[in-house]
Amino acid sequence: MSYAIIEIGGTQIRVEPGRFYEINHLDAAPEDSYVVDKVLLVKDGDNVTIGQPYVAGATVEGEILSHRRGRKVIVYKMQPKKKTRKKRGHRQELTRLLVKSISVNGTAIAEALEVDAKTPVVAG
Template identity: 30%
Template structure:
């Protein structure tokens, strides 16, 4: 079995597998930078499941930013009937493509993390 973690990133929860890619909401980091995520809600490793209340204190996730991309266009349409009021707007949200490098347990060596 693969180990995975459910991590809170910008108020949204994502299921992350080791050495896999995921698109998440935009993080203001340069491409190639590494970041350590510490808000792990659930961690599973070879059948053992650790559940946080709300987060697990000892488990960290090491990720790398690969690129920033725009998503599909989202249309916002507002209308008031019988008033002639119609507004159509849209935007393309920005996502960050990340790669999960590893899961690790926080120890006394990783104090600065």
């Protein structure tokens, strides 16, 4: 199993090819390709490469699926014995990123399997 740990949107995420992840909003249009070069760690089978701080020549390629908003977080502030109450809500802007491949020095070490959208996937 191959995976990488990347730094994107102010967070560090463990990513695998063929999976999608919710990250902080990126300025890219849906269905655009996106390349992340801030790769902290790459694991390919038994080989582990750790960067200082980033792995040289390592990239993670993906596709922007959509932009959406996260769940609402309610912030309620109250001061006792005063008539002060504040209720605010916040919804974080998110981007859904599908990871297609992980590559080191131009060689893909892990790629997502291509699935035909017209053919239904049946669990066996």
